[in-house]
Amino acid sequence: MTLARIALGTIGVLGAGGLLVVVLGTFRPRIPVIGFLGSFVSGQYPVHVVAAALAGVGAGLGLVALGVPRLGVVVAIVAGVALLGGVVVLAALRTTARAEGVRLDWPLALTAVDQSGSAPDATVRYRPGLDLDVTLPPGPGPHPVMVWVHGGSWVRGERTDRERSNRWYADHGLAVVSVGYRLPGDTPLPGATLGEAQRDDVAAALAWVRGAGRAYGLDPGAVTLAGQSAGATLALSTTAALVGVPGSSLPQPTPTPPPAATVAFYPVVDMTLIAPGLQDAVFGGPAASVPALTRAASPIDLVAASLPPTMLVVGKADNFIRADLVRRHDAALRAAGVPGRLLQVPYADHVFDHPYGSPGGQIARPAVLAFLRERAWSPTSRR
Structure with missing residues (x-):
């Protein structure tokens, strides 16, 4: 009995502590560290949070049954609060899903x-060197x-x-062409910064789609450019x-027209706000010392009515790239007359869609598909 109390007590305390961090961070995403952890977990694994909270309630009740009532009640209450918070998150996601x-x-979200x-x-x-x-x-x-x-x-990542x-x-x-592009350590482009x-690599991939990509059955008249972060x-x-767009630039001419539409999952819209080390990597020095390069890389400075239809996707609690700036960028695009839309996923932080089954991912994929069917598919490729 003593070993059972110790084991269940340890599990209960650790679990309750973790659940407390998650629920606090979920509903107070601006709390340093805790906010990121909470919104990150709730954004990617909300069903797992509910399952863990149910287990926590069970652990608390088990401690009460084993004769440790005070600890058991505390564990059960904390887990119960986390369970309530998890249900609120799932309800908000379900409401957003219904709207879409x-x-x-x-079960997919769980597995x-x-x-x-x-x-x-x-x-x-x-x-x-690039595939x-x-x-x-x-x-x-x-x-x-x-x-x-x-x-x-800009310094790591995989096309897979x-x-x-x-x-x-x-x-x-919808065919997908996933692009690998130059990273630090790869062969540089002469006379160009990494950014x-x-x-230039992304533009070259677009040109490939409209050229050699025809052999794979790709429609050169229905090309969307998309990405995440x-x-x-x-x-x-x-x-x-x-x-x-004035202020934009490529290091060398690329013989390809712009895409028919653009989709951006939680983009960094203001490159002056990235970490100093990343500024050095992307621009070869501080952003403030290279204003032209910084402007050419910052979507917030590249708004014009001539842009193609643009869809922005972001988690409402994204702490990494500041969801408020993405909302502001969306407002600027619409004010300029650029057609498109903004999709916001409740209680979600950065890369909320990395788990395939995440509710945010399940919501975003059909929304993107519907947007592109309306805005980017050519008559020959409509189904």
């Missing part, structure tokens, strides 16, 4: 905790295509980070450069 016409798969379980149909070298992955819909083309730019703070989501899009008629070289920023700034 999505039926959430709760699909990463992006494993799929693979591209082809891997192609699109320029020296892209092609994930295709069933049947013959021409297929509308989304060129996907991965995140990783959304493979299962890419397959979902392909199963619903400029990365935009740093990749979303690259997608927005590269689109602006191809459109010719």
Whole structure:
């Protein structure tokens, strides 16, 4: 009995402590550290939070039954509060899903905790040292295509980070080309900073889709440029450069038109706000010392009516890139006459969609697909 009390007490205390951090951070996301942990966990794994809270209530009741009533009551109360908070989060996600016409798969949210379980149909070298992955819909083309730019703070990341989501899009008629681009340590582009070289790589991938990509059944008239985090920023700034927005730039001419639409998952819109070390990596020095380069990389400075339809996706509690700045950027785009929309996922922080089954991911994928069907698919590729 003593060992059982010790074991259950230890589990109960540790579990209650973790649940307390999660529930505090979920509803007070601006609390340093705790806010990030809470919103990050609730954004990616809300169903797991509810399951853990139920287990915590059970542990508390078990301690009471084992003759440790005070500790048991405390554990049960903390777990109960976390359970209530988790239910609030799930209810908000369900409301958002209904508004988007999505039926959430709760077992999927519990079991699909990463992006494993799929693979591209082809891997192609699109320029020296750089590859892209092609994930295709069933049947013959021409297929509308989304060129996907991965995140990783401009200094890391993999083009394989959304493979299962890419397959979902392909199963619903949208081909996905996931692009690898230059990172620190790769062969530099002569005369260009890393940030400029990365935009050049993204533009080259678009040109590949409209050229050699035709052999894979890709529709050159229905190309969307999309990405997440740093990749979303690259997608927005590269689109602006191809459109010719004042202040935008590419290090060398790229013979390809701008995409038909742009989709940006939680982009960094103001590059003056990134960490000093990242400024050094992207610009070769502090952002303040290279204002032209900084402007060319900052979507907030690249707003014009000539931009294609643009969809922004963000977690309402995103602490990493500041969701308020994304909302402000969306307002600026609409004020300039750029068609598009903003999708906000409640109680979600950065990379909320990395688990394939996350409710935020389940909501975002159909919303993006519907937006592109309306705004970017050419008549020849409509289904």
